[in-house]
Structure formats: C-alpha cells, structure tokens
Amino acid sequence: MSSKILVIDDEEALCEILKYNLEKEGYEADCAHSAEEALDMPLETYSLFIVDIMMGGMSGFDFAKQLRNVTATEEKPILFCTALSDEDDVVKGLNIGADDYITKPFVIGEVLARVKAVLRRSGITEKRNHAIEQAKPSDYESDEVFKDLRIDRNDKECYLEGKPVTLTRTEFDILLFFLTHRNRIYSRESIIKNVWGNNMVVTGRTIDTNITRLRKKLGNYDKYIVTRQGFGYGFKEKD
Numbered sequence: 001m002s003s004k005i006l007v008i009d010d011e012e013a014l015c016e017i018l019k020y021n022l023e024k025e026g027y028e029a030d031c032a033h034s035a036e037e038a039l040d041m042p043l044e045t046y047s048l049f050i051v052d053i054m055m056g057g058m059s060g061f062d063f064a065k066q067l068r069n070v071t072a073t074e075e076k077p078i079l080f081c082t083a084l085s086d087e088d089d090v091v092k093g094l095n096i097g098a099d100d101y102i103t104k105p106f107v108i109g110e111v112l113a114r115v116k117a118v119l120r121r122s123g124i125t126e127k128r129n130h131a132i133e134q135a136k137p138s139d140y141e142s143d144e145v146f147k148d149l150r151i152d153r154n155d156k157e158c159y160l161e162g163k164p165v166t167l168t169r170t171e172f173d174i175l176l177f178f179l180t181h182r183n184r185i186y187s188r189e190s191i192i193k194n195v196w197g198n199n200m201v202v203t204g205r206t207i208d209t210n211i212t213r214l215r216k217k218l219g220n221y222d223k224y225i226v227t228r229q230g231f232g233y234g235f236k237e238k239d
Contacts, residue, residue: 035063178235
C-alpha cells in the first residue's frame with residue numbers, strides 16, 4: 001500500500017504542483033489550504049505531512065505542535081516546506097520535532113528525495129515496532145542501562161532515576177547509539193550513518209540541534225554526552 005501524504009499550504013497552485021508530482025511518484029496525496037482545514041481531516045491516516053509555516057490563521061509551527069500533542073500523530077513525520085530560511089526558524093522547526101526542513105523556492109526533485117528519505121526512516125521504524133509487537137518474549141532485547149539511566153529497547157522508552165523521559169524518535173535513537181557505543185568520539189557523519197543510514201538526507205546542524213535538546217532532557221546526566229570541537233560527540237563514562 002502506498003504512503004499517504006497531506007500537503008498543507010495556503011498557496012493552492014503550489015499544493016497542486018506537489019500533489020501532482022507526489023502522485024506521479026506513486027504516493028497518495030491530499031491538500032489542505034490551511035492548518036485549520038487540515039485539523040478537520042483524519043490526520044492519523046497519513047504517513048507524512050508537508051507543512052508550510054507562514055499561513056493565514058494558524059501557523060505551521062502551531063499545527064506541528066498539535067500533531068506532537070496527540071498520541072495518534074505524535075510520531076508522524078513532518079517536513080516543513082517554507083520561505084523562511086533564517087537559521088533561527090530552522091532550529092525552531094527542528095525543536096518542535098520536524099523530521100526535515102526545505103526552503104522555497106525549491107527543486108521538486110529535492111522535495112521528492114527528502115520525502116522518500118523521511119518515509120524510508122519512518123517505515124523502518126514502523127516495521128521494527130511491528131516486529132517487536134509480534135515477537136515472542138525470548139526475542140526481546142535487554143535494556144541498555146547506565147547508572148540510573150535506562151533505555152527499554154522493546155517499548156522504546158527512556159527512564160532517568162525511575163521516571164520516564166519523553167524523547168522524540170530521533171533523540172531516542174541517538175541516545176541508544178551513544179549508550180551502546182560508549183567512550184568514543186564519533187563525527188557527525190558517523191552518527192548520521194549509524195542512526196539514520198547512508199540514504200538519509202541529514203545535515204550536521206540536525207545532529208547539533210537534537211543533541212542540544214537531548215542534553216536538556218537528561219538533567220545532570222547531560223555531562224556524559226561530550227563534545228570534542230572539530231571532531232564530534234560521544235558518551236563518556238565519567239563522574
């Protein structure tokens with residue numbers, strides 16, 4: 001079954017261009033010309049949202065926040081497609097939990113490549129979660145533990161001092177990678193390869209932003225995620 005994509009943009013012509021090219025690639029595509037219109041649609045049925053930021057009424061940022069606050073859509077990938085190219089806007093979009101960010105004007109081929117990459121990663125995760133649900137208890141993986149920090153590989157949960165820590169999928173994957181590859185510094189390129197895979201379109205800034213957010217959520221345990229200027233990041237077992 002093909003992936004279903006919702007394009008949300010108040011420029012109707014742009015919506016139709018994206019819809020046409022997405023369908024040409026074999027996707028199912030729908031359009032909404034405002035965030036408010038999109039909220040009345042069955043959002044849980046879509047595999048990806050391509051969202052403009054500057055729209056009349058509710059902004060794309062506020063729409064994304066609503067998606068992230070609803071269980072049925074909190075893990076659905078978001079691709080911001082907007083004329084806002086300022087670094088602060090990009091960082092804000094990533095902090096909300098967007099999976100990628102592309103600026104207008106754009107080349108349609110680049111948009112399709114980003115869509116394919118985001119869906120690939122999302123699809124891998126969905127297949128992995130389905131496999132876990134269907135697995136026998138003997139197939140479950142043991143928790144990854146460091147002092148009072150614990151990652152439940154099977155339920156995809158993180159706990160600090162016995163309390164749950166809410167992580168995005170990307171933050172979870174980065175932390176799991178660090179905990180299973182301790183006491184070594186990894187370049188941004190190496191982190192991208194190990195966390196996202198070779199086919200993902202991911203920038204070094206995405207790594208930086210996610211690690212910054214992850215540190216804030218880990219409280220006093222942020223000191224274990226270290227930076228080596230000019231080299232990269234790592235998880236160091238130190239007091």
